[in-house]
Amino acid sequence: MRRVCFVLRVRPERVEEYRERHREVWPEMREALRECGWGNYSLFLADDGLLVGYLETPDWAAAVAGMAEREVNGRWQAVMAEFFTDLDGRAPDEAMRPLAEVFHLD
Amino acid sequence: MRRVCFVLRVRPERVEEYRERHREVWPEMREALRECGWGNYSLFLADDGLLVGYLETPDWAAAVAGMAEREVNGRWQAVMAEFFTDLDGRAPDEAMRPLAEVFHLD
Numbered sequence: 001m002r003r004v005c006f007v008l009r010v011r012p013e014r015v016e017e018y019r020e021r022h023r024e025v026w027p028e029m030r031e032a033l034r035e036c037g038w039g040n041y042s043l044f045l046a047d048d049g050l051l052v053g054y055l056e057t058p059d060w061a062a063a064v065a066g067m068a069e070r071e072v073n074g075r076w077q078a079v080m081a082e083f084f085t086d087l088d089g090r091a092p093d094e095a096m097r098p099l100a101e102v103f104h105l106d
Numbered sequence: 107m108r109r110v111c112f113v114l115r116v117r118p119e120r121v122e123e124y125r126e127r128h129r130e131v132w133p134e135m136r137e138a139l140r141e142c143g144w145g146n147y148s149l150f151l152a153d154d155g156l157l158v159g160y161l162e163t164p165d166w167a168a169a170v171a172g173m174a175e176r177e178v179n180g181r182w183q184a185v186m187a188e189f190f191t192d193l194d195g196r197a198p199d200e201a202m203r204p205l206a207e208v209f210h211l212d
Contacts, residue, residue, distance in 0.1 A: 003148050003160075005148070005150040005158050005160065007152070007156065007158065018208070019206070019208045022208045022209040023208075025209060030211055033211055034211065038211060039211075039212070040211075040212060041209075041210065041211040042109050042111070042207055042209060042210045042211075043207070043208050043209040043210075044111040044204075044205035044206065044207050044208065045205060045206055045208045046113070046205050046206075050113065050205075052111050052113065052158055052160075052205060054109075054111065054158075054160045098150075099150035099151060099152050099156075099158060100125070100150065100151055100152075101148055101149070101150050102124070102125045102128045102129075102149050102150065102151045103128040103131060103147075103148060103149040104147070104148045104149075105136055105139055105140065105144060105145075105146075105147040105148075106145070106146065
């Protein structure tokens with residue numbers, strides 16, 4: 001099981017709305033993530049807009065590729081894109097780059 | 107079990123050395139963390155020095171307070187302090203502020 005951590009930047013003025021939206025993530029989006037191997041997946045958000053994602057997955061490339069094929073993910077990412085900065089035209093999930101793990105304790 | 111995520115800033119010019127040091131965290135430091143309830147604890151480091159910590163613990167305040175009483179932690183934090191920016195005179199572990207969790211999927 002690989003542990004993956006990524007960071008994205010939410011526009012500071014959209015932080016509260018981003019938080020609200022994530023209280024009601026569509027059930028079919030949650031189900032798709034589960035089916036594609038996004039386990040123990042959390043999003044953490046700082047007041048300045050720094051967003052940290054953490055998940056555990058057997059295969060990160062497969063987890064991303066699986067979601068890329070889901071219609072519901074396309075709709076979700078399109079809605080979410082405007083909340084972020086620095087996407088350079090990518091969907092938010094296309095901009096997720098794993099950080100290097102430098103320490104782990106079970 | 108609470109999921110905790112915090113971010114700190116490693117000096118960009120010390121990123122490689124920080125990574126090296128964490129390949130050999132002292133066994134007694136690892137043991138103290140375990141005993142104080144730092145479970146599934148990972149550190150992730152970006153090239154620009156952004157450090158993300160993630161852990162699971164029954165009680166974050168107790169996990170921090172427990173480590174604060176350990177002599178080995180005092181020695182470890184003293185060695186690590188010079189790797190960080192923005193500590194404002196605090197030890198690195200005193201500067202760990204949990205981000206708000208805005209989403210979770212088991």
